Amino acid sequence: MPPRHFLTLADIDAETLETLLRRAAELRALHHDGSLHEPLRGRVLGMIFEKSSTRTRVSFEAGMAQLGGSALFLSPRDTQLGRGEPIEDTARVLSGMVDAVMIRTFDHSTVERFAGASRVPVINGLTDDHHPCQLLADLQTWQAHRGELQGRTVAWMGDGNNMCRSWMQAAEMMDFRLAIGAPSAYAPEDLADYPNSRHETDPQAAVEGADLVVTDVWASMGMEDERQTRLEDFAAYQVNEALMAAAGEQALFMHCLPAHRGEEVTADVIDGPRSVVWEEAENRLHAQKALLEWLVTPRR
Ligand code: CP
Ligand code: NVA
Numbered sequence: 001m002p003p004r005h006f007l008t009l010a011d012i013d014a015e016t017l018e019t020l021l022r023r024a025a026e027l028r029a030l031h032h033d034g035s036l037h038e039p040l041r042g043r044v045l046g047m048i049f050e051k052s053s054t055r056t057r058v059s060f061e062a063g064m065a066q067l068g069g070s071a072l073f074l075s076p077r078d079t080q081l082g083r084g085e086p087i088e089d090t091a092r093v094l095s096g097m098v099d100a101v102m103i104r105t106f107d108h109s110t111v112e113r114f115a116g117a118s119r120v121p122v123i124n125g126l127t128d129d130h131h132p133c134q135l136l137a138d139l140q141t142w143q144a145h146r147g148e149l150q151g152r153t154v155a156w157m158g159d160g161n162n163m164c165r166s167w168m169q170a171a172e173m174m175d176f177r178l179a180i181g182a183p184s185a186y187a188p189e190d191l192a193d194y195p196n197s198r199h200e201t202d203p204q205a206a207v208e209g210a211d212l213v214v215t216d217v218w219a220s221m222g223m224e225d226e227r228q229t230r231l232e233d234f235a236a237y238q239v240n241e242a243l244m245a246a247a248g249e250q251a252l253f254m255h256c257l258p259a260h261r262g263e264e265v266t267a268d269v270i271d272g273p274r275s276v277v278w279e280e281a282e283n284r285l286h287a288q289k290a291l292l293e294w295l296v297t298p299r300r
Contacts, residue, residue, distance in 0.1 A: 005115045005122045006291060007108075009132040009169040016294075017139070017173055023290035024140045024283065031066070031286065038068025043296055045071040046098040047125070048081065048090075050105040051221045055257065056125045056133065059284040060102055067289055072098065091117035100296050106222055121295040123288075128162060128222060134256045135166040136287035139174070141280045142212060145252060149176045155210035155247065157181045157203065157237050158264060159230075160188025163216045163256055171196040181206025183233050203237045207247040214254045215239045215264045231263065240266040244274065254280050 005011060030037050045064045064071040076082035081090055087110055094101055095118040103111050104125035115122040124132055142149055156164050159182055171178040178197040187199040200206035207213055218234045219227040253275040261267045270277060
């Protein structure tokens with residue numbers, strides 16, 4: 001039987017998503033108790049990073065250790081990937097040696113090609129198009145504070161990037177509305193495929209009635225040369241106290257981090273009482289442990 005992969009949120013069904021989120025909350029409680037839980041003893045996760053990372057690397061590496069296994073950090077600088085070894089050949093070799101592989105890269109097609117040649121589960125640790133592991137943590141954080149997302153409204157302030165697309169997928173799976181606040185040129189190209197999502201050029205209209213306001217860096221990794229243009233184009237979309245006031249008192253604030261205070265968000269919002277960003281970051285650990293338990297344990 002082919003392995004199951006987690007390349008986008010849509011690779012799991014809504015029921016599995018709920019199961020993983022429940023398990024993530026249980027694993028968080030176990031971790032806070034100091035209890036040991038080591039179902040992946042002897043298992044190894046290979047981690048390929050073609051872009052920088054703090055949270056993803058540490059949460060997967062610490063998560064595997066806490067589950068009783070271990071993780072290998074593989075950079076193109078010191079593997080043959082950086083010298084042109086085909087991704088499929090790398091997948092065939094690694095999947096004979098490790099129990100799962102996490103990849104952070106540029107083109108989404110790279111993780112698809114790797115998964116197509118892999119005998120073990122492949123996890124997307126961020127591509128230009130998706131960041132599904134972050135959504136597991138974000139949804140877990142939402143549930144801990146506010147319960148169900150069904151019927152709620154989330155405002156995404158920023159371009160149609162990897163995080164935005166994972167939020168669009170989540171809106172379909174969990175049946176909530178997503179309002180995307182961005183200049184016209186930055187709306188997601190595939191918006192029409194996501195009926196629960198809409199685009200607003202007016203930032204106030206995007207956040208009106210939102211239960212959660214989310215933002216992210218305006219120039220994602222790989223877009224560094226667009227940074228100056230984007231700073232100007234997105235200036236009116238900054239998440240500040242005035243925008244949070246337009247959302248209403250009920251609204252929480254999330255950011256996948258790293259954050260740029262004074263650009264996409266002001267310090268008073270991200271460091272203020274409605275921000276749940278530190279819990280959101282910690283939940284990367286718990287949500288991915290739930291994912292690893294589910295992907296690695298049953299099929300081997
Ligand atoms: N949010 C997130 O993925 O952070 P890193 O880039 O530090 O992994
Ligand atoms: N959209 C950002 C997310 C970083 C975790 C990026 O791709 O750089």
